[in-house]
Amino acid sequence: MMCGAVRRSLVSVSERPNVVLIHGHDVGRFLSCHGRTAVPSPNLDAFAGGAVVFDNAFSTAPLCTPARSSLFTGRSPHVNGLMGLAHDGWRYRHSVRTMPEVLSEHGYHTALVGLQHEHPDPTVVGFDEVRGMGFLPRALPVAEEAAAWLRRRRDDDAQFLLTVGMWEAHRPWRAEDYEFADPATVEVPAFLPDNEHTREDLAGFYGAIRQFDQAVGHVLRAVDEFCDPASTMVIVTTDHGAAFPRAKGTLYDPGVEVALVVRPPSSWRAGPARVTSMVSHLDILPTLVEAAGGEARPEWEGRSLVGDLRGEAGPAERELYLEKTYHDGYDPIRAVRTQRYKLIRNFADGPRLTLAKDLEESPTRRGMGDAHLASRPALELYDLLTDPAELTDLADDPGHQEVVAGLRGRLERWMTATADPLLDGSIGRPAASSRLVDAQPDLAGQTG
Template structure:
């Protein structure tokens, strides 16, 4: 009897071990701050990466993989939640407030953890949503799969900082004193950058960093092989968003969103994969899809309520494929913007909701890079061609690019009659996405912090009709002024402050054409009951009617309650000071002492405007 019982127990234990052994392991390798343009595997102008190439030979290359956001915290939060950031309130970088996960959802590694996986992260998190205790067994610089139980399947994330933006924060003397392994005379400089000594050196130095991270990736893969784990482990390699050369990281262009993605398929599971090993796939995948894909490969249910879908499966499961990718860019450190993108097939549609906020607007951390500083100096000196100068000028509300013919998005096709049908289709598709979420970016950050932080998803659903109306007003930007005029007047006279807010922004986007509404805008600047609406009206008058905004903006700072609100006001100050025609402001540190809340981004602005 005892012997029989022991046999049953032994069989159960062996069965459990076999079951564990049948479950695949997963390793995610992320290199910081590099787009697909920097790897020869994806672009002939990129750096050689023999170790990543070896993963590709034994797996799959994704030609169209996208970070949904072009900056760390928003991109990484999208990855870990499998949810679009503007829907769940995690779209600002750096966060001024943390939000909960959507009701009923966890960050996806928690589902692996519940299923018996050992989950580890080494080590960057940078999430804008609150993390539960069951997401990681260990998240630290010492985290590794090595501490799991015998036979326990694992999911491990490894971030390499070698290619981070800070690697290009070198003193100008390095150009002479520290030669690069890559010959600066051989590197490709895209058309939006000037081909100067500084830019050539910066590109060459970054190619060196790409090759160094490739070496580190090779060492990590060798570890897995030496421990006998490689043939049961799916290895994902990808960049965490676009590259750090100017107009990459932080900006919703291909260079900020299009990432390299290679997935090495372990030998044990290759016969269960419908895809041919070594192939290059054209289907579009985005960061919202990565978590569901891992869960699917692990044999786990993908939770309802997320935005992504699995793009790989064991067996012959039919998976959804798409040729679309949705992107978003909002506050990036202290610099505000609101951009939404839709890549469909070979076309990239870019919707600049505040097009007068030019890309090159001051952002302290960006301008630590010598190439950024030189680019701006050359613009100020009038030494750039139009393609190179665009970074420092107001943008159109709509841009359309054929990224196969024009990979660096230099030729805007939005006004080309031959592309009118494509423009209308992509505009409609993007509007449907934004309204359907709904997108919380139509409210100022300070308003969301006060009213939506406890449950952004519920707030969005409760205000879905209001957000649709704000989108409708914002879309008056893409009409001619004559077509938009009556609706703009209605928005400016609305009892809803955010309808007035977007009405003013739309007027500013129309420029001098909207001067016929100048009297109404002057009244708003002087007496609107909402502080931020007054600021936007002063912005219009300063840009297009040559009305000095200093008094209105000084009072707006005095009336502001939080550092977040004041930082948005200072975005207008920097725009009007550094852009044309240029205004002078006389702020003192004492003007900001009364403000509540986190001051990190505000202090960055004040450092630039008035010094420490």
């Protein structure tokens, strides 16, 4: 019996797939299927071998809540409202519709198992069903619950969206929780110093990824056992870049690059492939709605990837816009990325790198010195073709002033078109949350 056979519709089963969306935390693209061959992620490697791998996928932001807000709404963080962390009071704007809310309009039953980071209360972000209410849902228990959910629904004819959120590989990485890698075998990326401190840190990170991969493998096996591959789409992604200095919390590529591996329904007859064109988390919601037989909404900022999944070439040229406003503190940054260049505009004075608390306390920080505490420039420009690690700032180079001016103009036009509040000056924190927002009405005659 197929998992969630489609109900009567003008759209065929092959065009209205069930969707299993698995997302990891602070992983970036540190997976073997994305070229990090030393990272222990065999289950995802095997899955990618039969799927479409997007080699240049990006989040809109380098932080948990803002990044996920774009994945689940198709809109940039300053547009949807989540410019900082949900537990710091940031909330969606009134008119914003989330992925489960939109797919519910197309007849989908929607469920969340495990982590979400859009609101302190997971029951208010639009899912019909929420399983696993903890704020820190570890990967293996989440995978068990997701597999059980799929098992229970194998004879149910309702179309579904199941999102499976896992805590890994968020810090801390403790030896009692994870099987660490041998520090001598890890691959140190070019943006980090290669020393014993970084290798110690990466060894723990690899251990957390190993557990994430085991959990994803458990969910994937349940999908294969309880769902019909002809009518099931599986998406595996990560929220933003890895939790290392010069990655998470920055608009350099290591802060916003994400894994994205999609296995479309087998009825689409699309073979495994690698897509090298730039794509964004903003593209996921338009993709799912097109697959469900719906049409894109004008407020969505991304494009559908259905064509890419069917083997059609995506656009050769595209620009992506990236942003950071709040994390531990106020850090307003905007950027535009093309295939060749990235321009970063820093809207406030500060150090070159602002490290979140978990990064400041990391082993890597102990071995990286203090060069990152130097003052940041107002503008940064990087040639991603010749300098993929973004180590050479060309913003003041006389030979690149035309590039700087062109990209700065594009960035300002986008900020204007999307009514970015940063154009009006410093952005304040949201008002303090109140329990009265969700309060029940008083009893008759009750005055306090």
